Amino acid sequence: MKNKTQLFLTAGLFLLIFFMTNAQESRSFKIFQFPKDQIPRIDGNTNDWQMVPESYIIGMDQLWEDSGKHEKVDSTNLYVQVKVGWVKGLNRLYFLYEAYDDYWDFSLSGLHNDTFELIVDGDQSGGPFIDRFHPNKQLDSLDAFFSFHGVHAQNYHIFTPAQGKDWTLVWGSQPWIKELPFSNAAYNYDFQPGESGKLTLEFWITPFDYAGHEGPVRAVESILEENKKVSLSWAVIDYDNVNNPSNNGFWNLSKEHTMYGDASYALSFKLMPLEPEFYPKLEADWSFEIIDMKNREVAFLDESKGEITSLEWDFGDGTTSNKKNPIHIYKERGKYIVVLKVSGPFGNSRRSKVWDVVVK
The missing domain is CATH 2.60.40.10 (Immunoglobulins)
Structure with a gap:
């Protein structure tokens, strides 16, 4: 009888996890359309984003900490919210990232830095897109890097904030996409490394269906149109100790940790028409x-x-x-x-x- 009870409990737990997982997979989000005469200025100021309804905000309630270091959100430790926008006629995605952290870790020159990691798949082609996930395991790692890594979907390691370094690492063979005329970014914060405080990051990027290491000469921008869907995901990597190489949390929008290198695990975002008040x-x-x-x-x-x-x-x-x-x-x-x-x-x-x- 005891074994049967344990079996039923195990089966029930499995079904609960199964249904929760599938519910997470079905989540979708909205991308706000800015009127063409109110394109946000990239200056780290949130005023341009005040018109965006609250229904577009993606907060910590949509993330989960998939490294097991936190059971629930503690807003006194870390709190983040993101808005995503677009402008009809421009193949750009605009982002407003606002975060409070009790310990901002950004004094080092390498990867150890509080980070907003963003992946974008503009045509929802899906699939792996980093070198070590290449389906041909016999391929030389650098050959895979230059021919495959970041080509059909892109990964941005955005440093929050960037001090004495570029605003982002484009994890792939196309660092040219992090510069104008393909992207731009601005910060607003008043804290030093190790202190607490609020950070505002405002930026835009250009999604690409093809972005090769050779530069923009052969690049193909993703076409953004009303009601089209694109795939996005992100993670907030929180460091709390400059001397500890391990992070203090990996807060993921996707249910799959490896979304950072496989666009199939990104979520659907719809490019919305203008809100009626702007008609x-x-x-x-x-x-x-x-x-x-x-x-x-x-x-x-x-x-x-x-x-x-x-x-x-x-x-x-x-x-x-x-x-x-x-x-x-x-x-x-x-x-x-x-x-x-x-x-x-x-x-x-x-x-x-x-x-x-x-x-x-």
Whole structure:
């Protein structure tokens, strides 16, 4: 009877862990869209982020300490929260990292440094991406490093703070991605090594589907679009003793410790549309695609925002249309001024593009 009871308890514990693990795997998060006229300035100041709703905050309640050194969060020892943002039209991810630590450890020149370790997989390709996880175990380690490490997903060891060193180690063969025009960072803090205090880190990075050691000449940026999902994860590595090589905690967003080198263990983040409060009341906008240059056939796409009751296209050749997304054939070759006018309860709006549409 005792053995059966132990068996049931063991089975119950296994099922509990199984369901908890799967629940963790299904977690997803949101990336806030900044209006294009309110792009955050990278200066270590949080004012630009005040518009971000609390629902976008990812705090310590979403992390767990997977080295077994802490049973629960102690905000008097360490507390962290992160916001992630993006801007439509830019292939950049913006981050605001705010942390309190009772002992900031950052006086040494090497890896021993309080760290925000971030991985990004812009196209959710998944899979291992560091040299020692290369599937071909016979491959020379440096060959694996230069051909594989950080190429399709990237790992940033961001030093919090960086003193007398670059703001981050890009763990891979492409350190060029930590410099402008591919990233930027700024800190705000007033403590010395070994002291307590609050740190603000503001930065942006460019995610890459391909980032080789040869530099940006062959690089492929990840395309960021509304409602697209990207994979992210991070860990907070907390050191509390400059003389102790071991850290005092590894607080992980992913359920898998090895997320640092395998993007399959990252979590899904959705690039959100603008929050309703930032919608323009009425704004005409449009794009186009030349679908047949030989026949001068052009497809127009209405991208206007707001409440619209009527619209009119002027194709610049003396013809118009009231269709939302018309296809127009130009009879003559030339450069055209195309205008879209929209109307609604909040007035009128016009978007003109001068000589964007050129057919031959």
